[in-house]
Amino acid sequence: MSNPGDWTAVIMAGGSGSRMTDLTNQCPKALLPVGRFPMIWYPIRSLEKAGFSDIIIITRQSWQDQIHSALSVDTGSIGARLEMVGIPDSEDWGTADSLRHIADRIRTTALFVSCDLISDCKLSDLMLIHRKYNSSLTVILSQLPSSILAETPVPGFKSKQKNSAAEKISIGFESSNMDHVLYWKAQIDMEDEFVFFTRKFLDRFPCTRLQSTWADCHAYLINKSVIRYLKERPNISSLQGELLPLVVQKQMSMYVRDRPKEDADMASPGSDVRVGKKKDLVDFVAESESDLTNSVKFLSLTSDSFGLSEDSPQKDLVRCYAYRQTSGFCVRANTVAAYFEACKQMPRLIGTFWNNKKKEALLNVPESTTIKPKSQVGADCMLGESVTIGEKVSVKKSVIGKHCKIADKVRITNSVIMDHVTIQDSCNIINCIIADSANIGDKCELNNCIIGHNQSIPTMSKHTNEVVSNVSQMMEVFLE
Structure with missing residues (x-):
């Protein structure tokens, strides 16, 4: 089976596991055993079930042979072709830096999954959301990690257990379409900040629901136009903390042919200042829109651009959506508590990661x-x-x-x-x-x-x- 629509599947496996050093000091986090298999085996199987036959694994150069050897043992259960891409051990690269490293390898859209995501959700459902809305960026959100980990007794020092909760994001959804993400900010960055929206934002989205019960699963579908923009912004190092909030914010920008126009900032007016004459994200997205796509916008009764000329400001060039998992099992095993819970759930869940023909072997x-x-x-x-x-x-x-x-x-x-x-x-x-x-x-x-x-x-x-x-x-x- 070929990769869906020439999309590229990428697993991020370069993290050191800084929140669980008692377990990762002699073993890459990606290779910590979860049940009978290394942690990275589970996102590989999820990608395979979604139809991907080629998967890029980004990891540290010193870990490539170790990860390759560990996965070679399970060649009978892995059908996809795995390609290791090493990043320098001496560099402190973030997830956005790693994405930039392989930007030229991505044709249309890339699905990035963290090596510690263990979930029985169907990635194909995420892909359907992305296609449905022609989204620039689509994420998986889940309420499951918080509810599961809140009741998990964590081994080790009690003083360390307070830091084991799942990462929380304050997310704004359009009330009439709860798939549409309008606001994104990590709660740790908000402190006592009062969230407010501009008048122009409220004119377009008068009913917005701000929620903090969702956890970011670190699985992102990102269009090539966003990746091209990222390639020109070497100062962006993190996908979750820097790129995602920026892309969400850019939904408020309108585009006029040959001249981007900053319409409004979602949270704080004037915070998005253009640097020199560099092209903005809306420029890259506009360039990726085909003539046929633009014609449909101006002729479709359901489009905001209906009846306008091609030189008129275009809305919603940048679009951000979410697939929300509300049932099943989903956890990012990036803390001791989450790893502990994922291991204990494997006797019940392991069959969901296998083809039906092989379940009897488990x-x-x-x-x-x-x-x-x-x-x-x-x-x-x-x-x-x-x-x-x-x-x-x-x-x-x-x-x-x-x-x-x-x-x-x-x-x-x-x-x-x-x-x-x-x-x-x-x-x-x-x-x-x-x-x-x-x-x-x-x-x-x-x-x-x-x-x-x-x-x-x-x-x-x-x-x-x-x-x-x-x-x-x-x-x-x-x-x-």
Whole structure:
């Protein structure tokens, strides 16, 4: 299957996971295991289900081989052709910088998805919204992360848990068409600012609903005209924080042939000042409009431009819309809380990411796993390949990675155990994340803890609301 309409699919996988360094200090965020697969596997499968057969993965140059090797293991489940594009490790590039890096590769429209987006929504629904309105930029919004994470107990220090909430955006929707985005601003940037709109804005949109319950999923459909504009603006570094608010704001601009006219600013008059004689976004969008498209505008009864001449100011050249997911599962696994919840939901959700023919292969307990008598593994659990479980073991609401060794009389509840972990006899583990290759000694009691990569917990240790990792130890030394 070819890419839909020559659109380009791009996965952003260059982030370091700065909000979850206890887990990402020795592993790229994109490769953190979620269930049986690395995190990046899920957006790849979502793009494949939407019809994309070629996917560009933007990541750091030093991570390319590692990500390629990890995904090669799952070649049987990935049918798309994956192309790695490296960005310099020495540069602190934002998402807009990465997009600018591949701007020449994009023909018409690009679908950008973050590597940490795990959702069962259909990206094809986002694409339908984009086509329906001939949108310049279309985003996925969800109320699900906030409602899910609010009830998720987070392992680790309680003082860190306050920062685990999903990012919030204040978004204005046109009341008569709630798909239409009229205002966009991160709440962290608003502080105590009072939001107001100009008279010209209210003349065009007298009823606007301002909401703050939606989370940005970092999945964007962006037209080539916007990307061409971005290419000429090297000062824009972030898609969410800089480009999106600007594009939303530009909907208030009107275009006169050979002369853009700034009609009104959505939030603060005069804040959008043209730099020299550079072309504005409306110029790039106007250039992309075909003669046929313009003719339809002037002849269509449903168009704002009906009956006007081609030299008349054109409205709505820039258009921003949203696909809002209100059911199913959607989370950006960019915090410990979100990652923890995504892992625990995988036993229930994994089938939605597979073709029907392969669902029978996704047993919660694979054939390579060995479970001794009198042990119980709940139906809400998922075990990786080649796991060994001893006698009288209880596993409930947990995910255990591949090649783990669980000794006798161990109880694991509501936890995520990564690959190659060894847990000795009679341990009790509740609401914990235990990273790769950790070793837990006999009779340990761990409650609401994060155990980092390669960490060894001595016999009969007791830890509650703690983080045991190299990162935490280095921070403590620094603070002292």
